[in-house]
Amino acid sequence: MTLMENIANGSIEPILKGRGLVKRYGKVTALDHCDFDLYPGEILAVIGDNGAGKSSLIKAVSGAVVPDEGDVFLEGKPVHFTSPIDARKEGIETVYQTLAMSPALSIADNMFMGREIRKPGFRGKWLRQLDRPKMEQIARDKLSELGLMTIQNINQAVETLSGGQRQGVAVARAAAFGSKVIILDEPTAALGVKESRRVLELILDVRSRGIPIILISHNMPHVFEVADRIHVHRLGKRLCVIDPKDYTMSDAVAFMTGAKEAPN
Amino acid sequence: MTLMENIANGSIEPILKGRGLVKRYGKVTALDHCDFDLYPGEILAVIGDNGAGKSSLIKAVSGAVVPDEGDVFLEGKPVHFTSPIDARKEGIETVYQTLAMSPALSIADNMFMGREIRKPGFRGKWLRQLDRPKMEQIARDKLSELGLMTIQNINQAVETLSGGQRQGVAVARAAAFGSKVIILDEPTAALGVKESRRVLELILDVRSRGIPIILISHNMPHVFEVADRIHVHRLGKRLCVIDPKDYTMSDAVAFMTGAKEAPN
Amino acid sequence: DGHAVTACLITKTDTNPFFVKMREGAEAAAAEAGITLRSFAGQVDGDHETQVAAIETCILDGASGILLTASDTSSIVGAVTQARDAGLLVIALDTPLNPIDAADATFATDNFLAGELIGQWAAATLGDDAANAKIAMLDLAVSQPTVGVLRDQGFLQGFGIDLGDPNKWGDETDPRIVGNDVTAGNEEGGRTAMENLLAVDPEINVVYTINEPAAAGAYEALRSIGRENDVLIVSVDGGCPGVQNIADGVIGATSQQYPLRMAALGIEAIAAFAEDGTLPENTPGKDFFDTGVALVTDQPVDGVESISVAEGTELCWG
Amino acid sequence: MSGNADDYEAAIKPSAADEVASFSERKGFLARLQHALHVNPALVPLFVLVVSICLFALLLGSRFLSPFALTLILQQVQIVGIVAAAQSLVILTAGIDLSVGAIAVLSSVIMGQFTFRYGVPVEIAVALGLAFGTVVGSINGWLVAVMKLPPFIVTLGMWQIVLAANFLYSANETIRAQDIEENAPLLQFLGTTFKVGADADGRGGATFTFGVIAMVVIFAFLAYALKHTAWGRHIYAVGDDPDAAQLSGVNVKRTLISVYAVTGFICAIAGWALIGRIGSVSPTSGQLLNIESITAVVIGGISLFGGRGSIMGPLFGALIVGVFTLGLRLAGADAQWTFLLIGALIIGAVAVDQWIRKVSA
């Protein structure tokens, strides 16, 4: 049975679910009673116009903003994230559109920000000393997996990296620590052809490890290449969810811009 | 005769030309004796990997940075721009990758930044009073031309606009004031499908008015759709210039990533 | 130069004409005695850390003696002891240390007495009306440095008001006091403080001020509401502009002190000490050498000794 | 279309009348007040000012709510107000000027000393004082704009330099009010008072001085310049994001230098007004003007990060502090308690401001 069929007959439950989410910024309603479902093991693409509320949606489910109304469920249980730290503790890793890196700190520092590894024994427990060699080793490994071997020095400040390399570090961080869900908000927007390709490969690789992914992107060919299902977002709401095998890119663009009536 | 042939037989002169441009940032050499030519009436695309030095190149020819070595020629005459203001005075308008908008100011203020229109007569001359109604009218007209009619209020702060709308304002500003050359650095990176399309249409529209355009983009389909010539940038240098009618996107990507030897 | 005698002058600040005059006096006396003078000052009144650093510099510099107007009379004692242990003569000028014998000698005005004189003069000038006077107290700073407290309390004592704790101002309960406000010892502060107290009670008729600049500011405030002629302003210092202000009717009376004399005497004492180790002596009956204070006014009253404006002009700054 | 580009982009609805996200109304009086002020944040300090006046009026009655007391507040804040206007300009560019007070004082000393020490005609001495302030301001501006040094440091250094120069040059000598009145009344010009509604003896009633008028005029002038001239727009742009401003065609250096120069000039006017207020020329005045002016600016709602805020805010900010100071004194708080309560007020006023600005509320 395909994923879509399994979903239709209710034989699998969403791993991450949002119901009736509302988020207002002053007068703007960025999320307007929006629903959302991510199923185990899938790549769910989220597409929509600029300002449709895609980033607001993933911020609401990842704890970066607290929704004004509505509920989020993780593996069926309601959760109330008040900060990204809460979501991370539950295994949800997010690469935000704005990247969320500290430019002056090193690659290793950034990868382990908020979950630093301490030295074993007395020095870690009482002196709270960081285990730099270990963190650097792990960081190096993760970046190599991504093919970012060109980064010469893991202790180099993030601000000395090119936009593409920075994106790579952010994605590697999420891939390394996300145990339940990985969320990527326009991970390839600033990237060149080569760099974008690497990120797509990484996404497929993560799925093959069984971890579901949410991918926000304006790049239709990329979306149709990797997504299992496509969540079309419009005016702060989920307009419809389509199977990329059943619809063309033209259909998707027509739905999302309002040129065509959405199915179901 | 085609543009390429005209160039080859030297029957037309570049309108904007760079020779041996060098720009170093600390230890990084962003431009390494780079040459550059833009011919009248053409759309010149500049493509290259992240960090190849594309933005540095257009900054060097538009006065945003002063090159460490090398010369820039406008219509055959050497020019020494020390600030974007100098280049603007010569009719060169640039949309930088970082957009260069003042978030707290209004759309109209931003469009006329540095070239405000003053009231006629005493109030303009002596009280130096701005002619707001006039500036607002012009701004509104320019945005409508771009199809950005949805912007309700020309006095709304730029920070209240979505990323796409902001891009639109920046492009409209350049299109409105560029009399000799318009330079666009990744104008569609953050844009949705619909918004990108509008920008491409605007680019074609500007060319039809006879104004040459430099377009930096990572989006190969867009580049091949609109460019007359493609400048391939690699490691701080111009690697080659190709005619999109003679090469495929695969060729271009292969040149720019170093997978294939460049022609000529 | 190792052979010449060096002396240090350390004042509270050097932004106050009083200390500028003191320095001029010291410079003149030093030039006469062939002594090298180094002068130091804190940045603001109360800045005793800079004074400690200055004392240390003098020790390091091999000076023979230090003339000191202490910003904090107790806190400085440690540094002074260190200097005396290092063989320097330390003379407190203007402000006695706490304890007073922490210095080798003290050449000072009695600030409490200075206040007392203007208090007595004001009370006597008002006569019977003193019983229902309305008094504004324009003090120095909320940190209540000692000079300010001594003069304020001296004035109240002289005026016949119960002091409460004599070590601080503002705790008196006498209804004749409309209020205390702070002036920073300058004209601007004097004017604002006066305005504030006038808003509390526009009928104020006696104004005590910490010094003459504050008095000049208070006068401007009174003048702007047309009351400059029915209010008695008293002050302390007797500087040349201050005495001139008495002649012009801005101030009723002031207690004059003599900074030039203090400094000159101090330099002479250091010169003597450097020559043969002689130590200066105190005024008989006092534990310091009193450089004197005189009430300057052109409206003398019975029972309070005073000198005229003409004499005051002659002696101003000492 | 060339090459193998897709045509999915053609699916865009051709004449889509773009819809915009819907609005939703919220309720509650406080929420509505907050919203109203949120929409017009420039009104927040005015609101705080009015509330504090009402508060003290309730507490103190006519002692506080008299024309005399209210105009007294104006007189007391005039110097801080003028300097705050200048400080606002600098803070709008994301800078800060710690040297304002020192410039004001040395300018006033120059006006006085040139008249009395060198016998220069008083008009020229005043002009020289104003020129001096402008020059020092320009040096600040040059160091910030061209040498790219942090404004805090430049003006901290300049503060010490100018203040020390002030004491060295003036030899700490005060020029007495009586001498000025006789020989150079122009120096006291901004202290000239006129009364409205005083009694026969000239007591009570509303009292204004030319200095107060000057303060109001300076604010009005700057409000005009910031809103209706290119220079003003450029100041906001530079404060918002100097790189963006530079790229979009603003001469950032010239704008910054001119801002610091104008600031120096206005500070020199404050120095002149100072002579009017205290009658005399005194080198020890104005020591706290930098902190006081920054306080007024921030209470007035201008962000220390630059580019945001209305110039009228600092006027209200200065008045708020003035109202509290006089109000507390009248209410019987002593000097030390007033000092303490003003500290609390500063935090409180900004907290209210922050509460009103809260975007998501």
Place this chain on the structure above:
Amino acid sequence: MSGNADDYEAAIKPSAADEVASFSERKGFLARLQHALHVNPALVPLFVLVVSICLFALLLGSRFLSPFALTLILQQVQIVGIVAAAQSLVILTAGIDLSVGAIAVLSSVIMGQFTFRYGVPVEIAVALGLAFGTVVGSINGWLVAVMKLPPFIVTLGMWQIVLAANFLYSANETIRAQDIEENAPLLQFLGTTFKVGADADGRGGATFTFGVIAMVVIFAFLAYALKHTAWGRHIYAVGDDPDAAQLSGVNVKRTLISVYAVTGFICAIAGWALIGRIGSVSPTSGQLLNIESITAVVIGGISLFGGRGSIMGPLFGALIVGVFTLGLRLAGADAQWTFLLIGALIIGAVAVDQWIRKVSA
């Protein structure tokens, strides 16, 4: 691949060993020095310090270059140094703390008054003083982190509040050195001196105090914490970009509150050291500590915009000011000239720093 996606992306060289842009060497001694310091900007203040010591050594000879004089500088800067260490933490988070001096002084007053007024055992009084500093710091932190008020305003208000409370509580009474020595020597503990290489009478030689040791230990401790603990990394992250730090998993509020609390605690230690230095407990001490500590921090190369700089810089910054002050005094400059030259030094030191940091150079 699905749909009509292109395959041009397949043209990417599969195992491209990515090349990097080439380097190019520049020449000239100055340029090379500039480059060397540019690579390691933390060394800049150390370099300025060494240059200024050499300068005064040349000018003043052994009067300046003696162990006694050089250790005297250490003693003179110890209080500012300790407070600058605390100030650095706050400035690294892009904040500023104007209340440091007031906290230090009131803490020392509390230590003294609890011992002498209430007869509390001196160990407990010291502990209470330290606790007091920590609590005030935490309140600052709470207002900044939770109420989201600007640090400048919060600590400006707190400065006034704490200072006024200090005067009110202490009743302006100094506790005399002699009394402390007799009854509660622990209060003077950090003033304990020991000499190295003094002559038979105990004169000359290098003189250290426990306060100087405390300063060095505090800097060493903070250097360790900033570099080798998660807390330190979080401080840099918060100062760099608080939103990014929040999104990448840093508890920004907790970090900020802890920074202000630690700052308050260190200031209280400075208050204790102050008792050691001046012998007595005096409520009028430390009035300029905020400006002096900020000066040291900025000369030490920490950016006022946060997130950048090394904690050792402020130690050198404080020493640079100390060297200049003592050097100028010994050279015979009077107080106002010293202030003027220190003002110029501040600008000059930062200009050198800026020149060295110039990226494109």
